[in-house]
Amino acid sequence: MVLIDHDADTSIAATRLEREARSAMSYAGPKIRDVTGEFDAAAKQLPPGRLVKDEYFTLFEAVGALEIMDPKMDSGFVPEDDTAEPEFDVCRGLLPTEVLWIMDQLLGLLIGWHDGYPLSQTVFTSLHVDRLLSPDNRRPYNLHFGSSVSTGVSDTEQVIHLVLRAYCLALVKSCALVLHTIQLQNFYEEEDFVTHLFGRELLHGLSAEDALGSIGEAMNWLPTSDIQKDVRDALSARLDFIWTYVSLLTNDLNDWHDLTDVLDTIKATHHLAPPIPEAFSDKVQRQLASSTPPRPMMQVSWDLACQKWREMCEDTVAAGRLTTEDICQSPQSLQRAIWAFAYRDPPPNTYARAYLQTILFGAERLGENTSFFDLLLVDIRDLVLAGDPLANPDNFLIEVPSDPRHQSARIMEVFMDKVFDEYMNFFRMVCQNRCRIRRTFTQSIGVLDSLEAVAVQTDADLDAITPMRNGDVLLCPMTCWVRYQKLQIMIWTIQLGIETDVYLPHELSLMYWLLSWILERKLSLITHSEVFLVWRMSEANGMRDTRVVAECLSSQDYLRSLRTQVEAERSLSIALWQLFTVLTAVKAIKPLKQDYARELLLYEARMKSYLGLTQDPIPPLSEYKAARSALGSVQEVCGTTTAMTKQAKSHLAELKKMTPHQARYVGTEEQFKREVKQMETTCVAIAVQTSQLLRLSVHQAEMGSATSEEKLGIEATVPAPGSRYHDWWVVPQIKSTK
Amino acid sequence: MSGINQDVATNAPSQDNEQVTGDVKIHYITYGSEKESSWLPAIRQLISKDLSEPYSIYVYRYFLYQWGDLCFMALDDQDNLVGVIVCKLEPHRGGPMRGYIAMLATRSGYRGRGIATELVRMAVDKMIAKDADEIALETEVDNIPSLRIYENLGFLRTKRLHRYYLNGNTAFRLILYLKPGIPYKVTYPPEYPYPEGDGSTPHQQGPLDEDLIQRQAAQLDIQDIHDQRFNLIARSDDFT
Numbered sequence: 022m023v024l025i026d027h028d029a030d031t032s033i034a035a036t037r038l039e040r041e042a043r044s045a046m047s048y049a050g051p052k053i054r055d056v057t058g059e060f061d062a063a064a065k066q067l068p069p070g071r072l073v074k075d076e077y078f079t080l081f082e083a084v085g086a087l088e089i090m091d092p093k094m095d096s097g098f099v100p101e102d103d104t105a106e107p108e109f110d111v112c113r114g115l116l117p118t119e120v121l122w123i124m125d126q127l128l129g130l131l132i133g134w135h136d137g138y139p140l141s142q143t144v145f146t147s148l149h150v151d152r153l154l155s156p157d158n159r160r161p162y163n164l165h166f167g168s169s170v171s172t173g174v175s176d177t178e179q180v181i182h183l184v185l186r187a188y189c190l191a192l193v194k195s196c197a198l199v200l201h202t203i204q205l206q207n208f209y210e211e212e213d214f215v216t217h218l219f220g221r222e223l224l225h226g227l228s229a230e231d232a233l234g235s236i237g238e239a240m241n242w243l244p245t246s247d248i249q250k251d252v253r254d255a256l257s258a259r260l261d262f263i264w265t266y267v268s269l270l271t272n273d274l275n276d277w278h279d280l281t282d283v284l285d286t287i288k289a290t291h292h293l294a295p296p297i298p299e300a301f302s303d304k305v306q307r308q309l310a311s312s313t314p315p316r317p318m319m320q321v322s323w324d325l326a327c328q329k330w331r332e333m334c335e336d337t338v339a340a341g342r343l344t345t346e347d348i349c350q351s352p353q354s355l356q357r358a359i360w361a362f363a364y365r366d367p368p369p370n371t372y373a374r375a376y377l378q379t380i381l382f383g384a385e386r387l388g389e390n391t392s393f394f395d396l397l398l399v400d401i402r403d404l405v406l407a408g409d410p411l412a413n414p415d416n417f418l419i420e421v422p423s424d425p426r427h428q429s430a431r432i433m434e435v436f437m438d439k440v441f442d443e444y445m446n447f448f449r450m451v452c453q454n455r456c457r458i459r460r461t462f463t464q465s466i467g468v469l470d471s472l473e474a475v476a477v478q479t480d481a482d483l484d485a486i487t488p489m490r491n492g493d494v495l496l497c498p499m500t501c502w503v504r505y506q507k508l509q510i511m512i513w514t515i516q517l518g519i520e521t522d523v524y525l526p527h528e529l530s531l532m533y534w535l536l537s538w539i540l541e542r543k544l545s546l547i548t549h550s551e552v553f554l555v556w557r558m559s560e561a562n563g564m565r566d567t568r569v570v571a572e573c574l575s576s577q578d579y580l581r582s583l584r585t586q587v588e589a590e591r592s593l594s595i596a597l598w599q600l601f602t603v604l605t606a607v608k609a610i611k612p613l614k615q616d617y618a619r620e621l622l623l624y625e626a627r628m629k630s631y632l633g634l635t636q637d638p639i640p641p642l643s644e645y646k647a648a649r650s651a652l653g654s655v656q657e658v659c660g661t662t663t664a665m666t667k668q669a670k671s672h673l674a675e676l677k678k679m680t681p682h683q684a685r686y687v688g689t690e691e692q693f694k695r696e697v698k699q700m701e702t703t704c705v706a707i708a709v710q711t712s713q714l715l716r717l718s719v720h721q722a723e724m725g726s727a728t729s730e731e732k733l734g735i736e737a738t739v740p741a742p743g744s745r746y747h748d749w750w751v752v753p754q755i756k757s758t759k
Numbered sequence: 760m761s762g763i764n765q766d767v768a769t770n771a772p773s774q775d776n777e778q779v780t781g782d783v784k785i786h787y788i789t790y791g792s793e794k795e796s797s798w799l800p801a802i803r804q805l806i807s808k809d810l811s812e813p814y815s816i817y818v819y820r821y822f823l824y825q826w827g828d829l830c831f832m833a834l835d836d837q838d839n840l841v842g843v844i845v846c847k848l849e850p851h852r853g854g855p856m857r858g859y860i861a862m863l864a865t866r867s868g869y870r871g872r873g874i875a876t877e878l879v880r881m882a883v884d885k886m887i888a889k890d891a892d893e894i895a896l897e898t899e900v901d902n903i904p905s906l907r908i909y910e911n912l913g914f915l916r917t918k919r920l921h922r923y924y925l926n927g928n929t930a931f932r933l934i935l936y937l938k939p940g941i942p943y944k945v946t947y948p949p950e951y952p953y954p955e956g957d958g959s960t961p962h963q964q965g966p967l968d969e970d971l972i973q974r975q976a977a978q979l980d981i982q983d984i985h986d987q988r989f990n991l992i993a994r995s996d997d998f999t
């Protein structure tokens with residue numbers, strides 16, 4: 022509400038605080054005074070629309086303001102023909118089949134909450150849950166609390182007060198457990214999940230064990246009742262479901278398949294349940310603390326709800342499978358595994374992603390004996406220091422200060438401490454939603470750039486202790502490693518931009534050009550590393566240290582796999598940047614008018630995340646323009662494109678031959694194969710479209726219909742994300758408009 | 760201007776869905792600096808048609824009272840409101856002068872005639888005249904007409920914002936730079952109520968972007984009221 026204050030000056034904020042403090046203190050004895058008259062009189066002194074606000078009144082407050090008695094904004098508004106409170110007696114006995122329906126409805130609402138709907142539109146709309154959560158209700162949390170109705174002993178009453186109540190208690194406790202897990206990890210409020218409790222507590226006085234105890238009682242009672250067997254079994258299956266779910270959340274059980282098994286039983290008996298929609302109402306929102314306008318209860322589709330439950334179970338199982346000891350020992354395999362998890366289709370929900378984060382970051386160590394610090398060291402060693410004593414973990418244990426190994430290890434350690442958080446983010450950020458992965462990686466680029474500057478100094482310090490040169494060339498291991506990571510993150514931001522449709526078709530030429538530029542830099546880093554590795558191996562062979570030799574050979578395989586992959590990607594990006602450039606040039610991709618845009622400013626806007634780099638800055642616009650104008654005719658470009666796709670294919674063929682250990686895709690063999698296959702298909706598609714372009718341009722030139730290259734009568738469309746062979750590699754569809 | 764328009768807006772909503780054909784003479788005016796013009800009810804009605812949830816009167820006043828000169832209206836020859844754009848202009852986190860297009864709507868029967876495009880042009884021109892460095896806005900990823908308008912004028916998509924709107928829809932943030940060197944301008948984070956500490960903000964030096972801030976906000980587990988909840992524009996039902 023806008024403050025109307027006539028002595029409006031800078032002391033408004035102070036006055037407000039004082040007033041709020043006073044009203045808070047006098048809370049014990051509220052004195053109610055009708056201010057309508059005073060308010061009216063004061064308001065009349067202002068012209069309509071006069072906004073009286075202090076500087077703390079922001080857009081946020083404006084958006085949060087409600088208009089009293091507007092039915093779309095005021096959740097307390099009661100239409101004339103309606104009642105304020107739902108007219109449903111939660112203590113009333115119900116048919117066991119009706120209880121079945123309520124349970125299933127709750128199951129649907131619960132997964133809706135997992136899916137991002139607030140509790141106020143899901144679980145809290147259950148009048149039974151609402152009664153249990155009533156602020157005055159206390160342990161043991163009965164439904165008949167506060168009402169004069171006493172509980173009877175008939176089956177229809179027991180099924181409410183024993184069975185449904187136990188189910189609701191456990192379900193509410195499950196929400197508390199889920200919240201706990203999610204809130205300990207990274208997630209984005211509202212966009213991933215809504216944690217808001219609307220002023221309610223989730224059965225504060227009751228533990229999950231207590232809730233499970235109630236389930237047990239209900240289970241025991243069921244066989245003694247006169248409820249028809251099929252219905253009794255169905256009720257029991259639902260109790261079993263919620264029991265299993267809570268036990269999984271408390272880690273008393275750990276195989277989420279147990280839950281899918283029960284789900285199948287539940288699905289089979291859902292038809293027994295006749296709807297009783299009056300047991301739910303969005304009128305509960307009137308009692309909830311919230312500044313959001315009234316919102317309708319989520320509509321549950323039973324089949325969809327079951328499917329989502331199944332997906333959540335499978336995602337959770339996958340999270341376990343992708344973090345086995347084997348995988349966690351290799352930083353690169355683990356990274357691939359986390360990406361594989363993020364790219365499950367449909368994407369795992371917030372709980373499943375928090376579950377994965379808990380496995381990864383919940384404890385000091387990953388599994389038995391690996392820490393992220395160890396992973397970082399392995400990562401550095403594998404890329405730039407295999408066979409070098411510098412990366413030998415034993416060095417870190419030497420305590421003689423005069424020992425150069427000790428000195429180097431300390432320098433390394435200091436550096437690794439500095440990069441550690443950002444390194445963890447490579448793993449953690451991939452557990453976020455897709456849009457956030459791109460945006461947080463975009464942030465990472467600047468951080469890595471400053472770390473690269475730190476690395477330059479670290480390398481100088483290390484070199485002063487033990488020179489690492491091959492002839493005149495310095496190894497600069499830390500600089501190489503950081504730069505490599507930075508380039509990789511830059512690549513991902515571009516690829517994710519393509520995947521999330523951030524670039525328009527006419528921008529793809531520039532983006533694939535930049536991508537090929539980055540891949541080129543990445544390739545030269547790999548080459549640099551390979552040269553040093555060979556040099557080191559020639560020395561290590563002399564020493565005949567088998568551990569060192571093995572380490573070198575393994576790194577050599579890894580570097581070869583990186584080279585092969587980067588070469589394939591580079592060929593693809595060259596093919597695509599040239600193809601898109603020529604398609605834009607012949608107006609097959611329609612340029613936009615962009616009246617207010619200036620070329621340089623567009624470049625700055627597009628390159629914002631990469632512009633600030635001080636180490637190895639990206640090329641200026643002029644370089645792109647020069648490259649663009651250096652491209653030859655349509656025919657020549659088609660020639661390059663064809664050659665590049667051929668190259669890409671042969672690199673992919675080579676990559677396929679590498680084992681999971683060599684190329685570090687342990688645990689994600691299937692995904693690796695699938696991705697290579699998608700890239701191969703992309704190659705084929707580019708080749709097909711290229712020959713189509715060639716055919717059309719030659720044909721139209723012969724027909725004389727093309728007055729200039731600018732008007733070939735060709736149209737190229739860009740398939741939307743989701744309908745591409747690979748979402749990162751866009752193949753334009755070329756056809757004739759004549 | 761006149762009280763008639765207010766009545767038209769409230770009394771004749773049924774005409775709204777009929778496609779108006781043939782030549783229509785449209786003229787454009789500024790909301791101006793009058794503190795509350797008689798156009799407000801009509802503006803409100805036009806915009807709320809396309810929203811799944813209404814804005815309170817304060818949201819309109821927030822913009823119109825402070826930036827009435829950046830609000831433009833399209834009127835037909837009987838002075839009925841058929842299109843409107845609502846904007847603001849202020850420094851973005853102590854950095855660039857950022858124009859922001861908060862609302863844009865054309866009455867449905869009048870769409871596809873370039874009205875919205877003209878309104879955006881007028882707003883952009885005015886912002887340029889007021890020395891804006893950049894202009895930003897958000898729009899739903901599947902609001903094709905809206906994306907077309909802005910992209911045709913030179914706006915670029917810079918971010919995809921997952922489930923940005925209250926109805927769960929995802930948005931693009933679009934940006935148009937009006938001056939060179941904007942990415943190099945330093946911005947400062949909004950003042951979050953950091954739970955503990957000395958009041959200084961835990962950031963690296965150098966330019967800050969809202970993502971970094973949001974990431975830190977998320978890690979601190981505080982609600983990101985400054986950016987996340989500005990779910991302002993066009994929770995449009997038309998294109999979902």
Ligand SMILES: CC(C)(COP(=O)(O)OP(=O)(O)OC[C@H]1O[C@@H](n2cnc3c(N)ncnc32)[C@H](O)[C@@H]1OP(=O)(O)O)[C@@H](O)C(=O)NCCC(=O)NCCS
Pocket residue numbers: 809842861862863864865866869870871872873874875876877896897898902903904905907908911992993995997
């Ligand atoms: C978006 C909106 C303001 C456009 O108004 P308008 O006056 O019709 O816009 P214009 O006529 O200036 O331009 C619309 C553009 O979209 C295109 N367009 C219009 N309707 C379209 C449709 N149904 N499908 C595809 N494109 C369409 C037009 O061809 C034009 O593009 P062009 O210049 O390349 O030809 C209007 O549709 C509206 O009020 N929508 C609801 C509110 C909203 O979404 N606001 C925008 C949020 S910031």
